[in-house]
Structures are given as structure tokens and as C-alpha cells.
Amino acid sequence: MSAPSLPAAPPQTEVPWSLWKSQVSGLLRLEVKKYLLSKRALLLYFLAFLPIFPFLIWNLRAMLVGDLPDIAQASMFYAGMFQTLMLHLVIFFACVITFTNLFRGEVLEHSLHYYFLCPVRREVLVVGKYIAGQFASWIIFLICVVISFCLVYFPYGGQGLDYFTSGPAIGHLLAYMGVTVLAFLGYGAVFLFTGLLFRNPIIPAIVIWIWEGINAFLPAMLQKISVSHYLISLCPVPLSGGPIRVIADPAPAWLSVPGLLLVTLAVLFLASLKIRHMEISYGGE
Amino acid sequence: MSDSQDIIFRNVSKFYGEVLGVNRVDLNLAPGITGLVGPNGSGKTTLMNLMTGLLQPTRGEISILGLPPDRPELLFNRVGYCTQYDSFPRGMNGFQFIYSFLRIHGLVHPQAEDMTWKALEMVGLQDAAKRKVAAYSKGMRQRIKLGQAIAHQPDVLVLDEPLNGLDPMARAEIIDLFKRLSEKGKHVIVSSHILHELDVISDQVVMLSNGYIVAEGDIHGVREEMTDVPMQILVRCDKPAMLASRIFQEDHAVEAQMHSDGQGLLLRTRDADSFFLLMNRMVTQEGLRVESVAPADDDVHSVYLYLIGNQGGSSS
């Protein structure tokens, strides 16, 4: 004998954009403060401000020794620093720390259920937490990019100022800021997803890091299967390759930017699917 | 009452890998206070987590006031859950804890603030509102969790061991709160090991053992249905010896113990209805003067002992 069916849930009649907006803003109020002001954020601040020290030393050296290279070489120096130290190490690990822990951190703290017990679609939770992570990261790391960029040209005095007012510096700075934002968007989505997928997301993080690191030495075809290839393509000052580095054609901006955004959206979509079926189980942590 | 006002479990099972959580649960809970009773590991928390979508059933269907638990955006406007997890988001004070999550509900500031203070008042934590939750005592943490669960004025309140760690005064206050909510027609589903308190407040009980429901409904009704367990009846009367001798002439009597003052009798019978008929006859025909008659084992504690007590697990 079959049991009578249960009452059907009321259908979703319209998309409640304004409700979602207020829920996301509620999440932002709660989360951004946590990412910016908690003890945990100290590691992010350390990472963000670490690249500033070499530039301070650069200034100190300029003051004490005075033999500054050509300003164009300074641009190359910054490009090298940005692409290796900042993009591949600092921003990458900052994304790992921030975004793998958006949900994994709540599981470790045994506090995820508070979010799941709110009348919020879990997809909205993903978006809200992701935006909060982005917002906090941008605040910290864009400041770092601006300070470090200015510090490169500071020892040049008037010449440096001219480079900003009538030279390409402002354009370069905006490009670097844009690349930083895109890096956080792309890597952030990937690590949010790995944080949902794996109990210990360190292994996928390291695998991705190694892949992104060796990418420059792989055949041009394989280079295109990485975030860093598209990010580096968007950097305003290209670097020359080393002896064993294969230089793939940089991807044009019209492909890199929408491509990265599309990948980000796709990964966020997968994360939303994953979280829809996520259960609360703190026992194994 | 229409189905959409009830909490319905239809053939629900939940397995954690090969471990059984609950199995083949069929329930239909009407508004009022429902007590979930069972030893540790019997499936009470699993049942509550299934009800609130924190777990998803391996099999079966669940409907909470006509809403499926996997639609949190609809469900948690009407459901509040005070979990057993004794953890809180870091660095928050009591007010922020309730207020922040009300903002995630989508409430605007004045409304959220007003509802936060009301909830704090209901659980008696106004004075401690600005203190860090991490510095709260166990009882205060329990109350702030409860405050958060009721802050948005839900129609269904699910409470996992809400009386744990509360002092007697606080327990009395919280129980009074449950009663008031129940009188307003809300569902209050409480799991607890404090059986005598559950006995007082519950309109119905659900007893679980090893993931199965072993009894469900009004506790007196449950006791009456347990015909295989002789019922204990306490009788205060002027001729207990005569009553004892008469009931042993019937075949349903199992045991009778005279009170030491000679004014009462505790008896165990397999057929309470026959005993009451006999007593009626003795009152009308033989002048037996009865001061009081009361069942001695139709409370939650006794039923628990009969149904679950010998299967292990601890309960106070």
C-alpha cells in the first residue's frame, strides 16, 4: 500500500533579489570583520605586507648607495617581483588561506550549522561568503600593491613623479591592481571549492601550486591550462624567459578577462551544487 | 488538522555509511510539546538534524509544516533549532550572536535589534548581552543558543537537550517558556534526559531506541497499550487487605503490596479495566471507602524503563 504523498513545497514564484541582497549584506557585515580584524587575519597581513619590505630595502639602498638603475629597469624589476613573489607566492597562498577556510574553517570551529539554520539559500551563502572573502582580500592586498608600486618609483623623485603623471605608471598600476583582483577571483573560487570538496585541502592546494609554478616550463599548449598564464598575460610589463622557459603567446585581454570570469562562475556554480547537499558532521574533524 | 500544520516523517531512514542513524521512521507530530526520549545514540539528534535539513535522509520523505527540509530559505522562517553543539562563532558577544544571524535572515537593523532584545529578555540574558559568549557559563551558553533559536519567532522550535547545564530556577523558567509557546499553537520538540520534567511538560512523547521508534503518542495512552507489562496502581482505602484478597481471586493480579500504615495498597495487574470494575463493585456493594486511586507507572520514566531500560544506555 503506498502512503499518501506529502504536501508539496510552495513553488518559487519570483526571484527575491532584494531579499538576497539584504542577506548577502548581512553576511558581509558578519564575515568581512572576521576576515579583517580577527587574529587569523594576522597571517594575511604578514603575507600582504611582506613584499613591501624588499621595496623598502630598495629605497634604503637608493638612499645610501644611490646607484639607481634606469626607470624602465625599475618597471622590469617590479614586474619580476609581481609575477614571482606576489602572484605566485603571496597572493596564491593568501587565497588558499582565506578561501579554503570560508566553509572548512566554520566546520573546524563547529559553527557552520548557524549559517545553515538561517533562512538563506545555500547558494546565497556561498556567494555571500565568497564576496566577503574577496572584499577583505582586496582591501588588504590592493593596498599592498599600491604601496609597493609607489615605493619602486619613490627613489626617482621628480623623474618618478613624471612617470606617474605623464608616463605609463598609472596605467601599469591599474593593470597590476586588476590582475590582483582577477587572481583573487579565480584562485578564490577554486579554493572555495576545494575547501568544500576535501577534508584536508592542503594536498590539492600544493598540487595546484606546483602546476602553476612549473607551468612556465611546460609546452605552450599546457601553459594555457592554468590561471597564472592568463594573469601574467594581463601584466603590463612582459618578462623575458630564462634559458629553459617556454614562452607561450600571451593571451589577449579580451580572452583572459572574460575567460577567468567564466571559469570563476563555473567553479562557484559547482561549489553551490556541492553545498546544496552538504551535511553537518563535525565528528571527523 | 491539515497536514501542513504537522511535522511528518514518512518511512525515513538515515545511515552513516554502514552505521544506522534512524530506520523506517513514520511520525506525524501535531502542535504542542513533543518529548524525544531515548538513550545515548538512539537517534534523537539524528531525527532533529533530519527535521532541520542539517542531515539528508538516505530514504523517505520529511515535511515540516508542508515545507521540505532541503529548502532552508523557506523552512527557517518558521523553524528554530537549538542544537547540542556547544560552539559559537569566534569573538561575538551575546547580542551580536543573535543580531548578526537575524541580519542574515534579511531583517533590517531596527527590526533585528528589537527582536534581539526581545529574545535576550525571554532567556534572561539582557544584562550579559554585551559580554563575550566565550566567557559565558554553560547555562548561559545554553540560554543564548535558545535565544537565537527563538529570536525570529518560529512556529516550530526544535531543541536538543535544552535543559542541560541549567540550574533549577533557569530550568523552571525555560520550561515555562516552552509551555507558553505551546499554548500559542507552536510545535516545541524537545529531547532531554531529564525524564520527570519531560513528563510534566510533554503533550506527547516519541521514544527511540537503536534508531527505531519504540513508542509514540500521549504517555498515558502509550502505557495503556503496553498490555504485556502489568500496570501498577496505587489505592488508598480503608480495607486494603480485603481488596488484596479479592483481586487475587481474579486471574489478572500479579502482585499486591500493603502499605505499612494499613491504609493503602500498591498492586500490579495485567488488566486494569477489570480491576477498576471490581473496585467499583466493592465500593457500591461492600462499602469499600476509597480515598484515592492513581496509576503508579504511566509516567515517562516508567514507560522508558519498561521499553528501553533493559536495552542499555544511560538516562537520569
Next chain:
Amino acid sequence: MAVFKRNYRQYDGPVTPAWSRFLILPRYAFKNVFRSRLLLVFYVLSFVPTIVFGAFIYLRHNATFLETFQVLPRDFMPVDAQFFFIYLSFQASLAFIITAFIGPGLISPDLANNALPLYLCRPFSRAEYVLGKMSVLIILISAVTWIPGLLLIFMQTNYAGLAWLTDNLRVPVAVLLASWLWIIVISLLALALSAWVKWRVIAGIGLFIIFFVLAGFGNTINVILGTQWGTLIDLASLITNIMHFLFMGEGLQGSIPVWSACLALAVLCALCLRLLNRRLQAYEVVR
């Protein structure tokens, strides 16, 4: 009828020797560690290079093989200090990954669950606790570094004769010392991170940050200032420098002096011990 008073009496039966009690910790930790299949597979794979290097030594001394393929022993890379330096460098990087996976989860769960008072309310000191936790890493890393290294040396001595050993006496010493240096530095660092960073994922990432981000930072300093002293914060380079000295008798070309590398690592180890000492207390800290 007799009534026996059942008063509390202290246990006066046999007990295990005090020195061995710290071994209880690794015994339980190994069960936990190898629950991860990924780690188990990786750990097993980390023995593959030893087999490859062993096969290399075998083939180099196998007359039939040399005759069949008409190769001369001199066509092979010589089995000398350089050979074992390469071997140990490779094994050390595998040991680092193993440590990054296991190390962060050793102390942080105890702190997160306030379990330290449970350990320390017994006749079990903080030093024994650290030693117990560290022995998990020591045992696992030893099994992929100096133990197989010495086995390879034994194998080579067996084929090449005792003369090879007397000519290369610094090799076994270098294998032992370099392995233990690596083990102590990364174990202490991993434990300190595990004690200070509650989330093991972040502690694991922290280990990578300390090794790789600081290395990048140190290299940048070297580039800007035209110096080598930036290497002082590049842990991998510091250890490689000392290892090179132990195997070859001289530090890496163009790097900082070996004594300064030793000093930097000693400071790091002292700092890690200080951090562990501050963090591991027999009471609960309310956050």
C-alpha cells in the same frame, strides 16, 4: 555474612619504564596518520627513489649487465659523496611533503579540544609530550632518509669493498648528520606551527609559506642588495648549504658561510622550542 570495605587504594602493580612512555603518543598517532590513503600511497612511493638508487648501485657492479650492454663502470655516475648528496636532497624534499601533511595535525587538535590538561595531569612532562609528538615525525622521516641512505652505503660497500668505505668515510657521517639536521629543523618548525595555528590546513600552508615565500623574499633581498645574506631566511638553502659542506667538505658556491647557516638554524630551532614552551601549558585558555 562478611562486609568487605572497598576503599580506594593506589595502584601498586607493575608500570612501564618512565623513559618509554612518550612512545604512547606515536603509537596512536600512526593509526591516525595512515588512515589517509593518500598519505599511505605517498609514503610508500617515497621509497621508490631508494630502490632506483639501489638498482643503480647494483647495475654498476653487475658484470653480466655491463657485459651485455657493453658499458663500462666509468660510463655511470660515480657512487661517491655527490651521488649520496643528490639522493639525500631528493629524499629530504619528500620528507618535507610528509611533514607538511602530518606535522600540523599533531598538536593543534589537542589544543583545539583542550586535551593538553589530560596529558599533563599525568606523570607526563611537557618535554615528553613534545618528544612523543616529534617522534612521530622522527620515525617516519628517518625511514625515508638516513636509514635507507645507510642501507645504500652498506650495499655499495658490499659491492665495492671496504676500501670504498674507508675512502668515503665522510659519506655515512654526512648522511646521518644531514638527515638529522633536516629532521630536527622541519619537525620543530611543524610542531611549533601546529601549536600556534589551530587549523592544521593553515599550519600546513604556513610551513610552505615559511619555506617558499621567505625563500622568494630572501632571493629578492639578494637581488636588490647584490648580496647573499638574504639567504639567511631561505631555510631550504641554509640546510642545502650545510648538507653540501657535510658531503663535499665545502659550502655552496656563492652562498653565505656555513657557520652563519648553522647559526641561523640554531636560532630558528631555539625560537621553535620557545614557542612550544609558551604554548603547551597544562591549563585551558579560554578564547
